[in-house]
Amino acid sequence: MESLLDPFQYLFFQKGMLVATIAGALCGVVGVYVVLRGMSYIGHGLSHAIFGGAAASSIISFNYFIGAGLWGLVSALMIGKVTRRKVIGSDAAIGVITTASFALGLALFATFGSARKSVDAVLFGSILGVSSTDIWALVGMSSFTAAVLVLNYRPLLFATFDPDVAAVSGVNTARVDALLMLVLAGSILVTMKIIGVLLIAALLVIPASIARLLTNSFARMLSYSGVIGALTGATGMYLSYHLNVSAGASIVLVGAVVFVVAFGATTMKRQVVVVG
Amino acid sequence: MSVALVAMHRVSCAYGRDRALEDVSMVVEPGDFIGIVGPSGCGKTTLLRSILGTMQPCDGQVVRRERLKIGYVPQVETVDWQFPVTVREVVSMAKPTSRWSPWSTREERSTVDALLERLGVGGLAHRHIRELSGGQQQRVFIARALLRAPELLVLDEPTSGVDVRTRHEMLHLLAELNEPGLAVLVTTHDLNGLAAHLPHLMCLNRRVIAAGAPRMVLNPRVLEATFGAPMAVLEHAGMPLVVDDYTHFNDQLFRTKEA
Numbered sequence: 001m002e003s004l005l006d007p008f009q010y011l012f013f014q015k016g017m018l019v020a021t022i023a024g025a026l027c028g029v030v031g032v033y034v035v036l037r038g039m040s041y042i043g044h045g046l047s048h049a050i051f052g053g054a055a056a057s058s059i060i061s062f063n064y065f066i067g068a069g070l071w072g073l074v075s076a077l078m079i080g081k082v083t084r085r086k087v088i089g090s091d092a093a094i095g096v097i098t099t100a101s102f103a104l105g106l107a108l109f110a111t112f113g114s115a116r117k118s119v120d121a122v123l124f125g126s127i128l129g130v131s132s133t134d135i136w137a138l139v140g141m142s143s144f145t146a147a148v149l150v151l152n153y154r155p156l157l158f159a160t161f162d163p164d165v166a167a168v169s170g171v172n173t174a175r176v177d178a179l180l181m182l183v184l185a186g187s188i189l190v191t192m193k194i195i196g197v198l199l200i201a202a203l204l205v206i207p208a209s210i211a212r213l214l215t216n217s218f219a220r221m222l223s224y225s226g227v228i229g230a231l232t233g234a235t236g237m238y239l240s241y242h243l244n245v246s247a248g249a250s251i252v253l254v255g256a257v258v259f260v261v262a263f264g265a266t267t268m269k270r271q272v273v274v275v276g
Numbered sequence: 277m278s279v280a281l282v283a284m285h286r287v288s289c290a291y292g293r294d295r296a297l298e299d300v301s302m303v304v305e306p307g308d309f310i311g312i313v314g315p316s317g318c319g320k321t322t323l324l325r326s327i328l329g330t331m332q333p334c335d336g337q338v339v340r341r342e343r344l345k346i347g348y349v350p351q352v353e354t355v356d357w358q359f360p361v362t363v364r365e366v367v368s369m370a371k372p373t374s375r376w377s378p379w380s381t382r383e384e385r386s387t388v389d390a391l392l393e394r395l396g397v398g399g400l401a402h403r404h405i406r407e408l409s410g411g412q413q414q415r416v417f418i419a420r421a422l423l424r425a426p427e428l429l430v431l432d433e434p435t436s437g438v439d440v441r442t443r444h445e446m447l448h449l450l451a452e453l454n455e456p457g458l459a460v461l462v463t464t465h466d467l468n469g470l471a472a473h474l475p476h477l478m479c480l481n482r483r484v485i486a487a488g489a490p491r492m493v494l495n496p497r498v499l500e501a502t503f504g505a506p507m508a509v510l511e512h513a514g515m516p517l518v519v520d521d522y523t524h525f526n527d528q529l530f531r532t533k534e535a
Contacts, residue, residue, distance in 0.1 A: 036359060036360070149378075150377070150378055153378030154368070154369050154371065154378065157361075157365070157369050158369040158370065161356070161359050161361060161366075161369065162350070162354075162355070164330060164350065164354070165348050165350055165420075166369075167330060168328045168329070168330060168346060168348045169347075169348070169370050169424060170424075212360055215360060216360050216361075216362065216404035216406075217360060217361070217362050217365065217404075218359075218360050218361050218362075218365050219365065219378075220360075221360045
């Protein structure tokens with residue numbers, strides 16, 4: 001029993017548990033819109049795009065959150081604009097914008113090797129090295145996201161489900177889309193240092209996908225996804241201590257296991273219903 | 277004299293260089309019940325989009341009455357049936373709200389319930405939209421369009437892919453909604469099941485071929501110009517009944533066989 005509670009005696013672990021839980025819930029909720037809008041690739045690409053901003057901010061010793069945040073927002077708006085046009089495939093356009101930004105980040109880190117933030121920390125995350133500023137940024141972004149999603153619940157749902165009819169029915173879909181991109185970019189920004197660029201897309205997609213398997217209601221999917229994100233974040237963080245693997249990988253693997261279980265259970269349930 | 281809800285003056289719309297609509301003029305007034313008929317790709321949806329304001333004409337002008345409220349029911353083929361949304365959520369999403377809370381008030385819930393009941397889909401509020409029949413799904417989307425108390429209801433192919441009974445029910449429902457003065461504009465390529473029963477038709481094939489009462493416009497000359505194939509018009513129970521005219525084809529076939 002003592003060994004189970006062992007990690008909680010360390011302050012770094014307590015902080016890690018807190019950020020993993022909040023980041024899981026935040027990405028879980030935002031991920032619902034990402035998954036239902038078929039934007040999983042945008043979430044993945046955006047984290048790579050923000051990497052370029054993180055590198056540039058680090059090189060010129062500019063505030064990480066402001067520099068990478070602005071970079072991410074511009075990338076998100078560009079991606080949003082590109083996805084509305086259908087001249088070339090949106091996936092190809094996203095690939096161009098985000099991989100170019102990612103490549104720029106790598107080039108900047110390679111050229112100015114004395115940069116304070118290492119490439120590894122940004123790529124794979126360092127949940128145990130989070131500062132108080134990082135925690136406050138995460139809490140602030142989570143509060144902002146909650147406010148945006150609550151105040152714009154119906155327009156966001158309408159524009160996600162049926163954008164054409166929403167526009168005709170008086171919903172300012174351009175504003176709603178921009179707001180969602182802002183929330184997505186901000187969420188990636190504050191969780192990127194925790195889970196890392198390479199795994200953040202999983203944090204956005206897995207809880208929402210599990211929640212989708214469990215319910216046919218949008219409101220319930222939102223709440224389930226937030227709770228699943230928080231629980232997998234906390235469980236993954238806890239297991240990472242005992243299994244001695246990186247927190248980011250552990251969180252994503254816990255999410256993947258839950259997804260497999262949920263998928264198996266819902267498939268079996270459906271078969272039972274069909275046979276019965 | 278009533279003020280027109282929508283007036284189109286010599287409107288042309290294009291996708292790139294391809295003109296989907298050419299020189300179309302029409303007026304929709306309060307209480308109108310208009311059917312727009314034509315083959316696939318004739319510009320029906322483009323016409324609706326220009327009326328709804330989601331497509332700007334490249335020529336001409338669309339004038340909508342100030343603060344006009346339009347309810348729009350899209351083609352069911354455009355709906356994502358895998359989306360996790362219940363019947364109540366579909367209808368409620370159209371409710372404009374100034375409240376901060378995302379949850380519906382008791383009053384809003386009872387408004388939605390009453391609307392669903394009126395449209396014959398009461399008791400299905402908690403069901404997922406995919407679990408409903410085609411006719412029930414159409415009614416749910418009509419309920420969503422009606423929630424904003426529109427003055428004009430626009431429906432894109434509401435009887436596409438539904439059975440005969442559902443088509444009859446849909447026709448009765450639209451007539452019932454039109455009765456108190458709601459203007460209804462509906463596109464269809466279903467000539468006998470829907471169009472022939474409407475008070476006013478517009479035959480479209482990029483241009484307006486003809487407009488007027490079904491008895492006036494459903495004739496072989498107009499139908500051939502609209503659909504690009506010969507059609508005959510019979511009369512059944514005092515109503516025009518359009519049938520494919522294979523006379524020419526049969527003559528040719530028999531001549532070939534005899535030769």
